[in-house]
Amino acid sequence: xxxxxxxxxxxxxxxxxFTVSNAFGQAEEDRTHSLEENSKALQxxxxxxxxxxxxxxxxxxYKRHSSDTRAVRVGLSFRNEYRTTxxxxxxxxxxxxxxxxxTSIDVSFLxxxxxxxxxxxxxxxxxxxxxxxxxxxxxNNDNETELTRKYFGVAALGLTGVxxxxxxxxSLHAEYGAFLRVGYSFEESERFDDxxxxxxxxxxxxxxxxxxxxxAYF
Numbered sequence: 001x002x003x004x005x006x007x008x009x010x011x012x013x014x015x016x017x018f019t020v021s022n023a024f025g026q027a028e029e030d031r032t033h034s035l036e037e038n039s040k041a042l043q044x045x046x047x048x049x050x051x052x053x054x055x056x057x058x059x060x061x062y063k064r065h066s067s068d069t070r071a072v073r074v075g076l077s078f079r080n081e082y083r084t085t086x087x088x089x090x091x092x093x094x095x096x097x098x099x100x101x102x103t104s105i106d107v108s109f110l111x112x113x114x115x116x117x118x119x120x121x122x123x124x125x126x127x128x129x130x131x132x133x134x135x136x137x138x139x140n141n142d143n144e145t146e147l148t149r150k151y152f153g154v155a156a157l158g159l160t161g162v163x164x165x166x167x168x169x170x171s172l173h174a175e176y177g178a179f180l181r182v183g184y185s186f187e188e189s190e191r192f193d194d195x196x197x198x199x200x201x202x203x204x205x206x207x208x209x210x211x212x213x214x215x216a217y218f
Contacts, residue, residue: 033165034217035068035115043073043173045213059211068115073124078103097137104130106157123160128179129153145191155181157208169217177208 034041043061059077066072078101085096106128113121132151139145161175180203187198 032168033115033120033171034169035065035071035112035120037065037067039065039217041215041217043075043213043215045075045211047209047211059213061213063110063215069112071110071112073108073110075106075108076103094139095137099135100133102130102132104128106155108157108159112163118164120163120165121161122163122175123158125156125158128155128157128181130155130181143192145189147187147189149185149187151183151185153181153183155179159208161211163215171215171217173213173215174210175213176210178206179208180205 041063043059043063045059045061047058059075061073061075063071063073080102081098081100083096083098087094087096106126108124108126110122110124113123130151130153132149134147134149136147137144138147157177157179159175159177161173163171163173165171183202183204185198185200185202187200189196
């Protein structure tokens with residue numbers, strides 16, 4: 001059943017992209033792709049941890065080509081969750097409320113090695129920033145604990161991938177990326193008027209995994 005819920009928005013997005021591509025791509029019938037100077041594209045990507053309820057693992061991007069081999073892409077991903085849980089413990093109701101909001105923005109400078117090939121290979125690099133804010137309250141009115149965590153990061157990104165045009169103005173692509181990130185986190189917890197604060201700096205090298213996506217050019 002979960003797969004059906006995931007497939008539905010993907011099919012809807014494909015349909016919308018196809019409509020957009022037809023609206024902007026009636027001319028130049030002999031074209032097999034849209035990798036050319038001043039072409040633009042809207043992209044939607046998902047990763048293997050895609051979640052429909054929160055859109056975790058999804059990204060929306062805008063791409064503009066300066067030539068058939070070079071492009072700049074600006075991407076935005078986000079996650080927003082609210083959860084509330086009540087459970088019994090020693091005849092008392094314990095409430096757990098949590099709020100999460102996270103977002104990231106990145107800019108990628110892309111290079112296509114052979115835009116006239118059937119499968120178009122590309123690679124890129126660029127900067128990125130991300131922010132994550134979590135708030136959690138647990139307990140009851142007599143014994144409540146509140147935890148707030150804020151995280152901010154700046155990263156250098158690298159990626160490589162392939163793109164295939166199934167329509168002159170639409171394509172499917174897959175890419176793999178990694179990033180080197182410097183992050184700062186601030187954590188504050190309060191219980192019985194006792195306030196604790198923790199500040200942390202970290203440096204991490206991580207994979208962003210494989211992303212699958214669809215593009216509509218105009």
